[in-house]
Amino acid sequence: MNHSERAHASLSASGASRWLACPPSVRLSEQYEETTSVFAKEGTFMHELSELYLSYELKKMTKAQLNKKLRQMKQNEFYSPEIEQAVKTYVDVVTEKMNEARASSKDPLILIEERVDFSPYVPDGFGTGDVILIYGDRLEVIDLKGGKGVKVSAVENPQMRLYALGALNIFGLLYDTQKILMTIVQPRLDNISTDEMQVDDLLVWAEEVVKPKAELAFKGEGDFIAGDHCRFCKVKATCRARAEENLKLACMDFQKPPLLTDDEVTEVLTSIDQLMSWAKDVQEYAFAMALSQKFKLYSV
Ligand code: SF4
Known part of the structure; x- marks a missing residue:
């Protein structure tokens, strides 16, 4: 996947903490052009590098193919030994979780860079989950955060919940999922956190919190509420x-x-x-x- 071309919904999962708190911010922000920062580009590169390593772990490429691609990626302006080490830390965490899934279930579903669809709750709502594991009665989403500024926690994180909701929406009928696990790995801050909730509680949150706020945001209605979330707002x-x-x-x-x-x-x-x-x-x-x-x- 070309990560820089990942599509973005106007009510994105990554912006959910903002539009849930301040629904009219979505339409107000539309007058500003989409821009990207050097930090976002660095994050994109880290995702591409991690996808490469994980594809090798999943036997989607040979060692020779991996090394050839790595040689190319080392020419990238964002490559550094520090970035590579951070990505490897993330890949190690994901690999361990993949092995746990394989050990506890005969046929785990392991998805990398999978598009998820949470549009039953958010108009045009979709996103891309870095890693999704479905095994036994569990569904786990894992997200790489490349930043080293602000620590990001998985606990009560609406972005992670929307990814889980989107995965549940697509795969829920095929699996008897009861428990949701959401993990954020932020290797450059030595920060790993996991939150968990029952499927029923996630669905209640989706119906009672997400749906009404998303409808307001989509229509450009609701109250402007300032807070910590403003730092991610274009206006x-x-x-x-x-x-x-x-x-x-x-x-x-x-x-x-x-x-x-x-x-x-x-x-x-x-x-x-x-x-x-x-x-x-x-x-x-x-x-x-x-x-x-x-x-x-x-x-x-
Ligand atoms: S700056 Fe804050 S209060 Fe203003 S629109 Fe953005 S999120 Fe809402």
């Missing part, structure tokens, strides 16, 4: 709701006396990351606009 620099929320934080209604109490200092501290993140986004946006001569008031 994060100019969004009025986010600005108002942060200006509210900045203008906290402190009570007298003239010195802040410990509680008030704590209140400032809990807001400071969000405030700084917003201010930085606005500043970067203004610089970019000034450089492109579109924003006359803020000259550099």
Whole structure:
């Protein structure tokens, strides 16, 4: 699979934490073009390298074919021994899980880079699961996170749940799946986490939480709610709701006396990351606009 050409749904699994919290962000973001960052390209390369190793593990290619492809990939601008080691760590985790699946079931289903379809719950909802294992009464989705900035956890992670839902939607009738396992491997931060839930609970979440929010998001309705999820939003620099929320934080209604109490200092501290993140986004946006001569008031 050419990972850079992976199709993206407007209500994507990777954006679910944002559109579940702030449904109208989806349509508001459409006025901005799709862009990609160097980090996203690096992540794409890591997925391609991992797919190569896993294809070899699954005997879809010979050692000679693997080595030939590896020689080509080592010419890529994103290749480094550190990246290769991180990918190998991920591949080791997946291989161990594949072996567990084989040991506990005669005919496990092992899928790499499989398209999943969660459109019964999210309009046009689809995505690509890095690894899906179905064996016995279990369905497990495994996701590689290549970043080394923010730790990502599988616990209550809507992206992982949507992948599981999409896999269940396609393969659920063929297997007697009762339990869902969701694992994120983020090797560059030494971060592996797994969440699990019963199929029935996943379906309740899909019906009661996902479906209504997805319908609002698809129609461009619902309330703008600012929060941590804004950092993944394309309109994060100019969004009025986010600005108002942060200006509210900045203008906290402190009570007298003239010195802040410990509680008030704590209140400032809990807001400071969000405030700084917003201010930085606005500043970067203004610089970019000034450089492109579109924003006359803020000259550099
Ligand atoms: S910046 Fe935040 S509040 Fe504004 S649209 Fe995006 S997610 Fe919603």
